[in-house]
Amino acid sequence: MRNHTQLASSARFGIASFLIFVTSVAFGQSEERALKMVQALRLGENLAGMTYRFAKITTTYRGVEATLGKQKADELLRAEIAVAVPKHQGEWNRNLAQAWAPLMTSEEFDSVVSEKQKSPYASKFVSLQDRAGATMKASSEPLLKTVLAEVLTGVFEKSMPKK
Template structure:
């Protein structure tokens, strides 16, 4: 009798543990589908543009621009962005997928990926862009700063006269 009570308790613990894994597995699948959507729709392609816009407004860039002139400074900035962004694009896309994951289901992401604007979930996707953007603004800030620092360091070092 004692053994059957222990076995029943052990079975309940195993079942409870498995039930706790279901939401984790579902979230992982949703994040995976969100990442696919980010990649297929190229939602993360704005990293270069954002880096460019932020960099142009920094004191560092203004010093480089004054030293090299606007055209040379811009060429150098674009070249450094072309080097830095690819190193961080996957992380940027994953961060964006994490911002989207809680907003839609895996099936909704799949539909938007396969049917694009014809998806019945396209209006939902469009309506949630601001919310995903707000989350991304907070969660991606450290990564954007890292990319920006790499770019600014590169242009600064390359703009200074060699001794």
């Protein structure tokens, strides 16, 4: 009786482990395909624009702008964004892929990438953008703050007179 109970328990554990493994492999494939979609459709390219918009409303940037003038401050801001964003773009894209991965299947991602608006899943993709965006916002806010801090630090330091 005891061996039978142990055997049944081991079998349930084995089945549960197998199901977790299969699910994680499928999710991994979906995440990989989601990343391909993010890259192919250039969905993550909003990092530079968001950094620019947020930087422009900070006290730090406004101080630099008052010191250097609008044009010089803007040129400096754009230059710093061009340096900082590429260092973080991969992580930003991976976060975006993680936000999308549970929402669609690998096949759906592939279809959207290859067929774009003609994909039978295009309307599903559009309908899920707000959900993916909300997840992305929650998971990537710290990354955006990091990028913004790097950019503003560079802008501030480069705006100071040389000693």
